Amino acid sequence: MIQVLDKTFEVFIGREEIQKRVDSLAEQINADFNGEEVIFIAVLNGSFMFASDIMKCISLESEISFIKMSSYQGTESSGRVDELIGLNNNLKGKTVVILEDIIDTGITIDKIISLMDDQHPKMVKICSLLYKPDAFKGQHKPDYIGFSIPNAFVVGYGLDYNEKGRNLDAIYQIKI
Ligand code: IMP
Numbered sequence: 001m002i003q004v005l006d007k008t009f010e011v012f013i014g015r016e017e018i019q020k021r022v023d024s025l026a027e028q029i030n031a032d033f034n035g036e037e038v039i040f041i042a043v044l045n046g047s048f049m050f051a052s053d054i055m056k057c058i059s060l061e062s063e064i065s066f067i068k069m070s071s072y073q074g075t076e077s078s079g080r081v082d083e084l085i086g087l088n089n090n091l092k093g094k095t096v097v098i099l100e101d102i103i104d105t106g107i108t109i110d111k112i113i114s115l116m117d118d119q120h121p122k123m124v125k126i127c128s129l130l131y132k133p134d135a136f137k138g139q140h141k142p143d144y145i146g147f148s149i150p151n152a153f154v155v156g157y158g159l160d161y162n163e164k165g166r167n168l169d170a171i172y173q174i175k176i
């Protein structure tokens, strides 16, 4: 049992179980894209640990870069405008695999994909360590899923609770 800020969490997925699953996700991706060049795009901040671990097992000719979703007050009356920060690679005609920490409602990944599509990549696949199917209401389901989990809040292994807990080496679930 651990405390992060005002909440109590308990171990949900241990370090070794995560590592095993991450290794097998990498093997699956290596097999599916055998002979192809892949650009991995990791979504900060949450995916930094997952991205680092999975990339060590990727044997494809590949690149990795990091993006962040942000939204700013647009000039139009429509209000907030989403943008992708850090997307410097030219994705035209490229095979892209997005690395995410978690897909919850799916709103974030839908925005990322629609902004990425402006660059006309050949293919975009989504690899998410965690997926909450009961919360999902988006357009793009992950193609590669580490663990499908119930609709309860988790921290650790990159995921935060108010920016705290990202450093934990296992995934912890909120205790109610
Ligand atoms: P979305 O609902 O799929 O758009 O997810 C939005 C973001 O919420 C994710 O990228 C995470 O940063 C965060 N998030 C969703 N569920 C959790 C959770 O259980 N723990 C920590 N962060 C979460």
Ligand code: MG
Pocket: 043, 044, 045, 046, 047, 100, 101, 102
């Ligand atoms: Mg995230």
